[in-house]
Amino acid sequence: MATYHFVESCQRKSGGRRGRGGGRYYGAMGKTQDCKTISEDRIEPLKVYVGNLRASVTDVELRNVFSHYATVVNAFVVRDKHTHKSRGFGFVQVATPEDVQKLLSLKDGDRYIFGQCAVIQPAIKKSILPGDYDYVRAPLSDRLFDLEAEDPSAPCMHILVDDVIFKIFEFLPLKNLIGVERVCRRWQMLIFKLFARRTSLNLCRETVGLCGPLSRSIVAKLLILSGPTLKELKVQSIDYSTRHNILRMIAQLCPELESLDVTQALGINFSNLKFLTKGCRKLKTFIAEKCPDFDDRSLREVLQNYPELQHLNIGGYFARGKYFSLLPSTLKVLRLSVCHSIEPDNLKVVGDRCPNLEVLNVYQIRVLKPILEHIGTNCPELKELKLSITSRGTAEALNVFKNLKCLDIDAECSFELFPAIEHLKELEKLTVRGGYENLTQETKFNFNAFKNLKEVSLSHIGISAESLKTLSKCSKLKALHLLNGIHLETDMFLNVLRGCPELKVFSSLGMTLTSDIVKSVNDIMKGRAGQITLSMYLDGGIEADSYDSQKIKLERLANFLQLTEDSDYDDLDDYDTDSIFSGDSLDDEYWMYGYGSDNSLLDDFVYQDHFDFLERHLGVFELGLDEDFYPYLFD
Structure with a gap:
């Protein structure tokens, strides 16, 4: 076929x-x-x-x-x-x-x-597909790729030698690559050879070019062709039945796999993981975010069978972390986002077991000050940290971290946070989401002290105007997001733009974009390469021909203003998350996973990014979804 x-x-x-x-x-x-x-x-x-x-x-x-x-x-x-x-x-x-x-x-x-x-x-005879218990991989049958006699007088692509066509195919995206093989048998043969050399594969409906979830037959065919050489595999947007046996399919078809991402898949449980650990012995990266079947036994199966694991991402309401004592010393990336059930004593084991840790995500997990200090002291190579600070005094533990380059924090007491991070001179990315009490107390902070700062995102914190002015001295700044509770005057914004020649993204919910601002930005961008994206509310009086669209891109927020007028929340929790289902903004935990059952949320709703733009600018709390008005979302 x-x-x-x-x-x-x-x-x-x-x-x-x-x-x-x-x-x-x-x-x-x-x-x-x-x-x-x-x-x-x-x-x-x-x-x-x-x-x-x-x-x-x-x-x-x-x-x-x-x-x-x-x-x-x-x-x-x-x-x-x-x-x-x-x-x-x-x-x-x-x-x-x-x-x-x-x-x-x-x-x-x-x-x-x-x-x-x-x-x-x-x-x-019943067809046995990958994922069935009695499936055994067999070599592909020999195929005949006979071509008709060529017409030398008709110039066509067939005059190119195989090596040249092969090189052309290497530049095609997957959805085009698997479509051109129908041209002729020769191209079909070359596509098969190219698949046999693939080391990385991202299976989702966008890359394959389908409008709906991937079926089991489609996933099986692609894995049969490329599985023996695959080292990196990401599987998403698969249909309901395929989610339950995807691990068995991977174990049967991908023996050389080193990196596996099965985010938002069902069937990622202890029983199916036993098949994976037997068939894929070389895994060093395992990502199973938003997988409701993943529990403590599943974690134990992974840790026991992959003693050289380097990247582990198991975010979700899954376990208490009682098997963290099996964490390998080779671990460099550990992400436990939204794992509310992890006990503090188990989290302390991370500092004992992972001295080479470079990335740690314990977002929305209760982290006590002694535990945070213990991790910072015993993991000196830590460069990226994401966590939530919910109690006073915990921020002081950040003083023991010396080499952080990326810091992402939910801090109810942000005025305590800034003094605790002044020593992090190598910081490149800073994200701070505060609580309500932070708006009543302005914080003074000198951003100019961070010479390598490239991205800043601040939401719902009280910070002085003098502190915001220092952003204009951050010459390497590429992205600036000032969200709820942060107000930047027009003159200050223009000064920041002038002082940051590499700035490409600016977002603000506290500014209204007027024609005068656009004109000033247009004048500043004339002498610069690239384009800047501005995300603000529009006053409706800006004409498309009044600015250079090659230099300025506008993301309009005016259409969504009414969504936030009557909201009970003003913060932008989870501003930089990839999905509306990532946080705990809704009581129903199935929102985190994207589905509750066969009937609660349809695949088309889950996998289409209807709310990406809304959530990116307004935050999950700002959507104000109400069960009375959207009952089909709360089944």
Whole structure:
């Protein structure tokens, strides 16, 4: 089957109706088939398919009817696994191939079962797909790639040698790559060779070019082609049934895998992880964010079987961390975002077990001051830290961290935070989200002390105007986000823009973008390379031809102003998160995972980024979703 033809053919096959035969042939899986196209190796030698059965026909009755014509070994009616009602077809197993021919050659008058003419056809062998327990990987069959004789007078791409075409294919994205193989057999052969060399694969509907979630057949085909050489794999946007056995598929098809990301997948549990640890022995990166089936036993299975793990990301309501004593000393990245259930004593083990840690994310986890000091003292290589500080005095523990370059903090007491980070001179990225009490007390802070600062995001904190003025001295600043509770005057903003020649992104919910501001920004950007993106409220009086669109890009927030007018919250919690489901802004924990059950949130809603723009600028708290007005979101 062609590399991308399988996408179309699998979709067509999956559309087969269930139920009574109605004169059609439904094969081994109850799906319409054309007997003339079935190869002999796919036909069961001692079994026949019987369709168009009445719902009342039982296994015994089916056996008795055909026992008059042949030696019946077994007979059964296929039933729905949930309702146990007949699906309108069944199978009859006989003793010899001659018996099969007897049943297939029955005349119409002999085919009636309880007054209804049955459809009798050869039975097709059940296809075993990756992920099934009895699947065994087999080498791909040899394929013939014969080409028709070329016309030398007709110039075409076929005159290029294989190596040149191969190099061209290497630059194509996945969705284009798996589509061009249908051009000819030669290209098909080259695409297969290219897949056999792939070391990285990102499976989602965008990269494959589909509008819906990826089916099991599509994922299996891509992994069969590229799995033996894959070292990095990311799987997302898969359909509901595939989520439950994705780990078994990966274990069977990707033996050389070193990095695996199965964010927001079901079936990431202890039982399936046992298959993964047996089939993929070289994993050094394991990411299982927002996986509701992941628990303490799952964590133990991962840590016991990967003693050289370097990157672990298991964010979610999953465990208490009682197996952190198994954390390997090789660990460099540990992300435990939104793991509220982790106990403080278990978190302290991180400092004992991971001296080489460079990235730590304990966002929305209760971290006590002694534990934070212990981690900072015992992990001297830590360069990136994300955490939540909920009690007074905890911020003082940041004094023991010496080499941080990226700091992301939720701090109820931000006025205590800034004095505690003044010593971090190598800081490149600073994100601070404060609490309500911070607005009543202005903090003085000199941003100019951080010569390497490239990105600043401040939300809902009280900070003095003099402190904001010092941002104009940060010559390497590339992104500045001043959100709820932070107000920057127009003159100050323009001074920051003049003093930061590399600034490319500016967001502010406290400023209204006027034509005068746009004109001033346009004048400043004339002598600079690149483009700046401005995210502010618009007064509606800005014309598109009044500025250079190659230098200025406007992201309009005016359309979303009404969403925040009556909101009970004014903070922008989780400003920089990637998904609206990342935080605990809603009581229902399934929002974090993106689905609660088959019926609560549809895949199309979960996987389409309808709220990305809203959440990026307004925060999850600002959406103000109400169960009375959006009941379908709270099922």
